[in-house]
Each structure stands twice: as C-alpha cells, then as structure tokens.
Amino acid sequence: LKPVWSSRFVRFARGSCLRPESSVFAAMASTPSTPSASNSNIEEGVKAGTDPCKHPAPLMRRGGTLPSSICLCKASIGAGVLSMGAHCAEVGFVYTLVALVIGGLLTVASIRMIGEVSIHTQRWCFEDICDELFHPALSLLTGFVNSCACLGGVIAYLMICGQVFQVLSDCGDLWMNVFIIIIGCTVVMPLALARHIGFMRHFASVSVGCLAFLVVVVAYVLAVRGPDVTSSASNVLFGRSEGRGMFMYMNSLNNIVFAYNNQFNVPQLTGELSPQELKRVTWMGVISSSFTCLLYVAVSLTSVLAFGVGANQKDTLVLDLAPDKKYWLVVISLASVMFSCLMACEFHIYPVRQFAAYLVRKARGRQANSEKTDALRCGVTLTRWYDLASAVAIVAFSILVAVVLSSVQKLFNFVGAFAAAYISYVVPPLCLIVMRKKDAKFSWWKPEIVFSVAILSLGLFFFIFGTYAALAA
Numbered sequence: 001l002k003p004v005w006s007s008r009f010v011r012f013a014r015g016s017c018l019r020p021e022s023s024v025f026a027a028m029a030s031t032p033s034t035p036s037a038s039n040s041n042i043e044e045g046v047k048a049g050t051d052p053c054k055h056p057a058p059l060m061r062r063g064g065t066l067p068s069s070i071c072l073c074k075a076s077i078g079a080g081v082l083s084m085g086a087h088c089a090e091v092g093f094v095y096t097l098v099a100l101v102i103g104g105l106l107t108v109a110s111i112r113m114i115g116e117v118s119i120h121t122q123r124w125c126f127e128d129i130c131d132e133l134f135h136p137a138l139s140l141l142t143g144f145v146n147s148c149a150c151l152g153g154v155i156a157y158l159m160i161c162g163q164v165f166q167v168l169s170d171c172g173d174l175w176m177n178v179f180i181i182i183i184g185c186t187v188v189m190p191l192a193l194a195r196h197i198g199f200m201r202h203f204a205s206v207s208v209g210c211l212a213f214l215v216v217v218v219a220y221v222l223a224v225r226g227p228d229v230t231s232s233a234s235n236v237l238f239g240r241s242e243g244r245g246m247f248m249y250m251n252s253l254n255n256i257v258f259a260y261n262n263q264f265n266v267p268q269l270t271g272e273l274s275p276q277e278l279k280r281v282t283w284m285g286v287i288s289s290s291f292t293c294l295l296y297v298a299v300s301l302t303s304v305l306a307f308g309v310g311a312n313q314k315d316t317l318v319l320d321l322a323p324d325k326k327y328w329l330v331v332i333s334l335a336s337v338m339f340s341c342l343m344a345c346e347f348h349i350y351p352v353r354q355f356a357a358y359l360v361r362k363a364r365g366r367q368a369n370s371e372k373t374d375a376l377r378c379g380v381t382l383t384r385w386y387d388l389a390s391a392v393a394i395v396a397f398s399i400l401v402a403v404v405l406s407s408v409q410k411l412f413n414f415v416g417a418f419a420a421a422y423i424s425y426v427v428p429p430l431c432l433i434v435m436r437k438k439d440a441k442f443s444w445w446k447p448e449i450v451f452s453v454a455i456l457s458l459g460l461f462f463f464i465f466g467t468y469a470a471l472a473a
Contacts, residue, residue: 060205062198063274065283067205071197071269071347072111072262072288074204077211077295078157078344080259082316082337084296085303087252089313092239095249096300099256104293106425107260108285109455113428114266115281117435124271125351126264126427127358128368133434136362142427143355146264149419151398153261153348157341158184158402160318164338167322168331177403184399187342192349192391195384197265198272200346207343208291210336215295217333218302218317221324228308236301240309250469254421257462259296261420262288263428264351349394356390357383421466425459 060067088096123129126146130139161183162176169175194200230240266281273280299317307313307320314320318337324330361368361383374381429452436442436449443449 060201062196062201063272065273065280066287067198067201068269068273068280069284069287070204070208071201072265072284073208073291074200074340074344075262075265075347076107076260076288076292077208078153078341080255081211081214081296081299082160082318083255084259084300085307085317085320086313086315087255088239088300089235089304089307089309090239090248091252092235092237093301093304094237095239096252096256097297099253100293100296100300103256103260104289106455106458107262107289107292108282109451110263110424110428111266111285111289112278112282113432113452114263115270115284116278117428117431118267118270119276119278119281120435123368124267125354125358126267126423127355129267129431130427131358131368133431139358142423143358145419145422147352147355149258149261149423150264150348150351151394151401152419153258154188154345154352154394154398155402155405157345157348158188158398159405160316160341161338162402163316163318164334167318167325168334180402181399183342184395184402188345188349188398189392189395191343191346192353192395193388194346195387196272197268197347197350200343203343204347207340210333210340212295213336214317214333215299215302217321217329218299218306220329221321221327222302222306224327225306225324227305228312230308230310230312231305235309236304247469247472250466253462254466254469256296257424257466258420260289260292261424262347263424265347268350268354345398349391349398352394353387353390356394357387360386360390421459421462425455426463429453429456429459 058064084096117129117133118124121129121132123132127139127143130142158180162180165171165179166173166176171179191200191203269284270276270281273284303317303320304313314322318334321330321334325334361370366374366383371381371383374383376382377385433449433452433456436446444453
C-alpha cells in the first residue's frame with residue numbers, strides 16, 4: 001500500500017485529484033489569467049481525454065495545492081517570527097504554546113470559510129466579496145482595514161531589513177534609512193508589479209527555508225553559549241515575574257494573531273487554484289498553519305533559552321543575534337532573514353493593490369472581472385496601468401513610514417489587534433453566515449453557524465479590546 005498512497009499524495013500535492021475523472025488535465029499547462037479561463041482549460045482537457053495520472057502537472061505549478069500552501073506560509077511567516085521570542089519571554093512558553101496551537105486551528109477554520117465564500121461568489125478579493133454579500137460601505141471598511149494590516153506588514157519588513165543591515169555593517173541610523181530606500185526602490189518595487197501572487201511561489205519556497213534556517217542558527221548559538229543566566233525553568237515556562245499584567249498577555253495574543261495572519265491572500269490564491277475545490281483550500285490551510293505553528297513553537301523556545309528574559313531579550317531576533325555575528329552561520333542567517341522579509345513584502349502589497357483596484361473600478365463605474373473589455377493604452381489595459389501606479393505608490397508610502405518608525409514590536413501589537421483580527425476572525429464568519437442565510441433551511445442552531453458566531457465574537461473581542469491594549473501599552 002505504501003507506494004500507492006505515496007504516489008497519490010504526490011499527485012494531490014501537484015494539484016491533481018485522486019481519481020482520473022476529476023483530475024487536472026494536461027490542457028491546463030497553459031497558465032490561466034482568470035478563474036474562468038481555468039475552468040475552460042478543464043473543459044478542454046475533458047474533451048481531449050488526457051489523463052493527468054499518466055502525465056502529471058509540475059509539482060510547483062501555479063494553482064497547485066502545495067505551492068499555494070507555501071505562498072500562504074510565506075504570507076504568515078515573516079517578521080512575526082522575529083518578535084515571537086520577545087513575547088514568549090514575557091508571558092512564558094506554556095502560555096505561548098497553548099495560544100499558538102489554538103491560533104493555528106482557528107486559522108485553518110478561517111481559511112476554509114474564506115475559500116468557501118470565494119468559490120460560492122466567484123469573487124477573489126475581500127472588497128468584491130463584501131460588495132456581493134453586503135453593501136459597498138462594508139467593502140470600503142474591509143478594504144481599508146485589510147490595507148492597514150498589509151501596510152503594517154510591509155513597513156515592518158522594511159524596518160527589519162534596515163536592522164539587519166545596521167547589525168552587519170555597524171552603521172548609523174542615517175545609512176540604515178538610506179539602505180531601506182535603496183532596497184525598497186530596487187527590489188520591493190519591481191517585484192510588486194507582478195500581476196499574479198502565484199508568481200512568487202518559488203521565491204516563497206526559498207524564503208520559508210531561510211526562516212527555518214534561522215531557527216537552526218538560534219539553536220546553534222544556544223549550543224555554543226549555553227542557556228542564558230536568566231533562563232530558569234520558571235522564567236522559561238511562565239515568563240518573567242515582574243511587570244506582568246493583563247495588557248502584556250493581550251499584546252502577546254495580538255502578536256500571535258498578526259503572526260498567523262495570511263487570510264488576506266486566501267481569496268486570490270483560491271481563485272488561482274485549479275480546479276477550485278473546497279478540499280484544496282482546506283488542505284492549503286492545514287499545511288500552511290501546521291508548518292507555521294511548528295516553526296513558531298521552535299523559535300519561541302530556543303530564543304528564550306538562548307537570550308533569556310527581561311533586558312536580555314531584545315525587540316527582534318536580529319538584535320538578539322547581533323553580538324554573535326562573529327559566527328559565519330549567524331551572518332548567513334541574518335542575510336537570509338533580509339531576503340525572506342523582502343519576499344514577504346510582495347504578499348502584503350497585493351491585497352492593498354486589490355483595494356486600490358476596487359476603488360478605481362468603482363470610480364470608473366466598471367464591474368468586477370471586466371478588465372478584458374477595458375480600453376488599451378500602449379497595448380496594456382487602463383486597469384493594469386492603474387494597478388501598476390498603485391503598486392508604486394504603495395511601496396513609496398511604506399518606505400516613507402519605515403524610515404520614521406523605531407519599534408517593530410509595538411507596530412506588530414497594534415496591527416495584530418486592529419487589522420489582522422478583523423480580517424482573520426470577523427469578516428470570514430460574517431460572510432459565511434450571510435451566505436448560509438440565503439438557504440431556505442437556514443438555522444442559527446446548526447453547529448456550523450454556532451461555531452461561526454463563536455469565532456465572530458472572538459474576532460470582535462480582539463478587534464476592540466486588543467486595540468485598546470495595544471494603545472495602552
């Protein structure tokens with residue numbers, strides 16, 4: 001049985017179904033520009049009678065389950081992993097472990113809700129989904145909050161890159177800001193012009209590997225130096241005794257919400273799946289959340305053991321590793337962190353571009369998915385030109401803010417409470433409930449609806465009280 005199930009898993013990871021009659025056909029080798037084009041390719045494959053089990057699609061093709069899962073991993077695993085140790089040192093590993101496991105399960109449920117709503121409405125961004133199910137006013141609110149979360153991520157990644165450069169070169173704040181401007185204009189801005197988020201799947205794979213290598217390096221530093229003097233069993237398991245308070249624990253939850261936040265990319269990745277099936281969205285959430293949880297647990301424990309608690313634990317792992325840059329492994333890991341953060345910027349820029357495209361489309365009086373009928377300028381549609389202009393403006397704004405702010409951890413706390421909680425735990429259950437209410441057999445007492453209401457209540461709690469805790473801190 002082992003070879004049989006192994007081959008089935010490989011076909012599933014490639015985006016092929018287990019049964020030939022419901023598989024992805026070889027005619028899908030051409031990259032679909034829209035979900036509707038993807039469906040037409042499937043129909044052509046049926047007519048051609050091609051069996052994908054004999055001719056499987058490439059493992060890392062755009063629209064496959066595995067590459068989409070990796071893209072979701074990269075969307076969540078970014079700068080959040082760098083501050084996880086600092087929060088774990090405050091509240092303890094036990095509290096962090098429980099919160100990470102629960103957060104991972106809730107993330108899977110949230111991703112499944114978003115995927116189901118996107119497939120049902122055939123809309124591939126939160127603004128169009130809310131426009132379809134609710135009112136344009138809620139679309140504007142959702143797009144604004146989602147953009148705040150994503151812009152916060154882009155700004156944080158640029159700040160982390162500046163910190164890495166400062167640590168490696170021992171330069172001052174002025175040259176650090178100059179470096180942020182240079183990499184923002186030469187690396188982030190060109191990549192931000194890509195039309196599809198699936199374009200980043202290969203970069204995402206390397207980027208996730210870089211952050212996994214960072215955890216290995218922290219473990220190496222721990223093995224070389226030994227545990228920190230402040231890393232007693234009590235401090236590691238339950239956090240430092242001084243300064244504990246309700247806001248500290250709430251801000252740790254805010255950071256975890258931000259660290260898991262990848263729901264802003266789910267509608268687009270669902271639209272790029274081929275075929276678009278709910279089980280693929282579910283597996284996409286399970287794979288990405290499981291790997292993310294394991295990485296966060298590992299980095300939380302090793303960083304607290306290696307760097308201790310209190311004043312010994314800095315704002316991010318980049319600053320914690322600064323005294324150990326004499327080791328070549330540490331230098332490579334810091335450079336890999338910079339690469340990973342630069343790649344993560346693109347996953348956060350894309351939803352902001354979607355919101356800008358929604359605003360432009362509404363101002364022009366056009367409908368969703370109508371780019372093919374738009375006017376051309378120099379062989380490119382006006383919709384695409386507006387998209388390129390918005391990408392440049394988004395990157396420029398992020399660079400400007402990144403050179404002004406000083407604390408990454410405070411930014412994580414606020415963004416995690418205000419924006420990430422709304423997108424992760426408020427919008428998905430609300431959309432699913434409204435979609436289910438159109439069914440004649442709808443009942444508030446169905447388990448799915450009760451569970452959705454519970455997640456919605458949790459999201460509102462994070463959105464309101466979490467924001468207050470972040471501001472109070």
